[in-house]
Amino acid sequence: MQPFSEHSGRAAALRRANVDTDQIIPKQFLKRIERTGFGPSLFHDWRYRSDGTPNPDFELNRPEAAGATILIAGANFGCGSSREHAPWALADYGFRAIIAPSYADIFFGNCCQNGLLPVVLAPLQVEELFDRAAAAAGWYRLTVDLVHRRVRDGQGFDAGFEMDDYRREMLLQGLDEIGRTLLDESRIAAFERGRALAAEQVSA
Amino acid sequence: MSAPRTLFEKVWDSHVVGDAGAGGGCPAGPVLLYVDLHLVHEVTSPQAFEGLRLAGRRVRRPELTVATVDHNVSTGDRRLPIADRISALQVAALVRNAREFGVELFDLDSPDQGIVHVIGPELGLTRPGMTIVCGDSHTSTHGAFGALAFGIGTSEVEHVLATQCIVQSRPRTMEVRFSGLPAPGVTAKDLVLALIRRIGTAGATGHVIEYTGEAIRALSMEGRMTVCNMSIEAGARAGMIAPDAVTLAYLEGRMRAPAGAAWERARGAWAGLHTDPGAAFDATVHIDAAAVGPQVTWGTSPGMTAEITERVPSPADAPSDADRQSYQRALEYMDLRPGTPLEGLKVDRVFLGSCTNARIEDLRAAAEVARGRKVAGGVRAMVVPGSQRVKAQAEREGLDRIFTDAGFEWRNPGCSMCLGMNDDVLGPGERCASTSNRNFEGRQGKGGRTHLVSPVMAVAAAVEGRLVDVRAYMR
Numbered sequence A: 001m002q003p004f005s006e007h008s009g010r011a012a013a014l015r016r017a018n019v020d021t022d023q024i025i026p027k028q029f030l031k032r033i034e035r036t037g038f039g040p041s042l043f044h045d046w047r048y049r050s051d052g053t054p055n056p057d058f059e060l061n062r063p064e065a066a067g068a069t070i071l072i073a074g075a076n077f078g079c080g081s082s083r084e085h086a087p088w089a090l091a092d093y094g095f096r097a098i099i100a101p102s103y104a105d106i107f108f109g110n111c112c113q114n115g116l117l118p119v120v121l122a123p124l125q126v127e128e129l130f131d132r133a134a135a136a137a138g139w140y141r142l143t144v145d146l147v148h149r150r151v152r153d154g155q156g157f158d159a160g161f162e163m164d165d166y167r168r169e170m171l172l173q174g175l176d177e178i179g180r181t182l183l184d185e186s187r188i189a190a191f192e193r194g195r196a197l198a199a200e201q202v203s204a
Numbered sequence B: 001m002s003a004p005r006t007l008f009e010k011v012w013d014s015h016v017v018g019d020a021g022a023g024g025g026c027p028a029g030p031v032l033l034y035v036d037l038h039l040v041h042e043v044t045s046p047q048a049f050e051g052l053r054l055a056g057r058r059v060r061r062p063e064l065t066v067a068t069v070d071h072n073v074s075t076g077d078r079r080l081p082i083a084d085r086i087s088a089l090q091v092a093a094l095v096r097n098a099r100e101f102g103v104e105l106f107d108l109d110s111p112d113q114g115i116v117h118v119i120g121p122e123l124g125l126t127r128p129g130m131t132i133v134c135g136d137s138h139t140s141t142h143g144a145f146g147a148l149a150f151g152i153g154t155s156e157v158e159h160v161l162a163t164q165c166i167v168q169s170r171p172r173t174m175e176v177r178f179s180g181l182p183a184p185g186v187t188a189k190d191l192v193l194a195l196i197r198r199i200g201t202a203g204a205t206g207h208v209i210e211y212t213g214e215a216i217r218a219l220s221m222e223g224r225m226t227v228c229n230m231s232i233e234a235g236a237r238a239g240m241i242a243p244d245a246v247t248l249a250y251l252e253g254r255m256r257a258p259a260g261a262a263w264e265r266a267r268g269a270w271a272g273l274h275t276d277p278g279a280a281f282d283a284t285v286h287i288d289a290a291a292v293g294p295q296v297t298w299g300t301s302p303g304m305t306a307e308i309t310e311r312v313p314s315p316a317d318a319p320s321d322a323d324r325q326s327y328q329r330a331l332e333y334m335d336l337r338p339g340t341p342l343e344g345l346k347v348d349r350v351f352l353g354s355c356t357n358a359r360i361e362d363l364r365a366a367a368e369v370a371r372g373r374k375v376a377g378g379v380r381a382m383v384v385p386g387s388q389r390v391k392a393q394a395e396r397e398g399l400d401r402i403f404t405d406a407g408f409e410w411r412n413p414g415c416s417m418c419l420g421m422n423d424d425v426l427g428p429g430e431r432c433a434s435t436s437n438r439n440f441e442g443r444q445g446k447g448g449r450t451h452l453v454s455p456v457m458a459v460a461a462a463v464e465g466r467l468v469d470v471r472a473y474m475r
């Protein structure tokens, strides 16, 4: 996993609530058996017109969103299916962090597994970011700092966010979670032995 | 005496291996939770198996892992090769992975193939007190048996394959109590849609719901599965229902359920699986089931639900500014005008299927309404049983004849038009009464318009060619 400590980049605003994973990556693109290559299909049905040309009205197709690496979004982002293809597509497109008032649980976990930082800010703070991005009309930059757990725009916006120590460490170091859990193999084995023993005692 | 605990806490506590990361020098936080049953399907597993292969890892407990193909399979003639080349590759990848890693697979030729959340319970794999995970959000279905069951992402699938554990932070608990009994024609689907309308699609985020109350006790296992299935649509991590005599009667004698002395032992162990008197939930919601009518969604999120007797709401009715925009967008997408009665909306398609509502009891109830009636002209209606076993059982009971005589298509099991990964899709602008669980934009086909309803409401819509109140058929 790509480590995440601090990232600065252009922010794109997607001022919609309840954006579901079916929108982030529609099902016709779930047939791939790789983890990569999903970027061109990100937000497919919103992003392209039926003739395949880009839909100029879609937020990410506007000039001010070109090259964005941080996505500001509405509440309950990533609801719906458990498909990890959604964070794969966001990351493959170039996003490194998302800022929203809330996320669906499974999506939040999936982002952390892929070094795509899901930042939770208060609804009013996210509204302020939407307003600032709109006022910037063309170029809005943010810095997301996981080390100090803060989001800044260098123009007065500076807000802290929470991220539990476990996930923060995983992200900062870009750790392989399976490798880490396998270090606990003896505890897992002991747990399995304990349960087998308990089952025998019940049957005796 | 130990402190009173909820059902969730009992199952959780008995599966905690320890703090995650303790052995790896990581700060404590979430725990390592042991997984009793890992269900696998073709769409969310290929990258996980590939990850194992690249790292030279094996599946720790292949005997606790069961796979099937459901999401992208055709519901047409199974003797034909899969027409879509990429779908065929995905199915072939699962066959290869199952063989290489020693995982049992119910493949396309198996009499036990079906939607993963339908076959787990019907084979007796799903049992009270278990922890169950699957790379699929509707894993919450299995909570109907008093299991703790939740969906996970592909990286987590790989983690469970390799370690038989999952890293989880402890969720909060929510009790949803349905008191009273619903009227005839009002089903489990209507109860859960009414809940989602009440608390919203993020209303239970971070929580495990336990469903309680008279209306839940009165439900069959199929109905309980419908309720737990849609917990995820309320944002919940999982839904659970304490096991009782209904649960035991469903499980006894199933292919993989314990038998003989093992059954007696299991029964004893399950007897304690309920919330103790005095145990506290972090949140409680109370709904009077007797006051719930048949529900139908009007928008593009399962929370955008109303009773069939209501009218399409106006964005001005929305509870907040953000919701106003969502309402506006949803009405445009659905091509609906505020104030239009929901009853009477013309439908082009009807879909009876999915892990929410394609079990034998759903088909029986639906067939009861379809019996002797005809699908309206111009409506294409299909029934997709949840599994081969459901299909065979329905055929033994003659339900297939009732449906086909009425003009429904009778198809082979799979997810089908619940997510439209195969050929079963809505065309742009087509309006569909669907027994599935998600009415998201494009979910059933780009530009398709989904109205979520119960199986009996779906049949009534097929017969009338428009959304109607099925209670008129119940008298």
Ligand code: SF4
Pocket: B070, B071, B115, B116, B117, B136, B138, B354, B355, B356, B414, B415, B418, B419, B436, B437
């Ligand atoms: S039937 Fe639908 S919701 Fe259920 S597992 Fe299949 S795609 Fe998912």
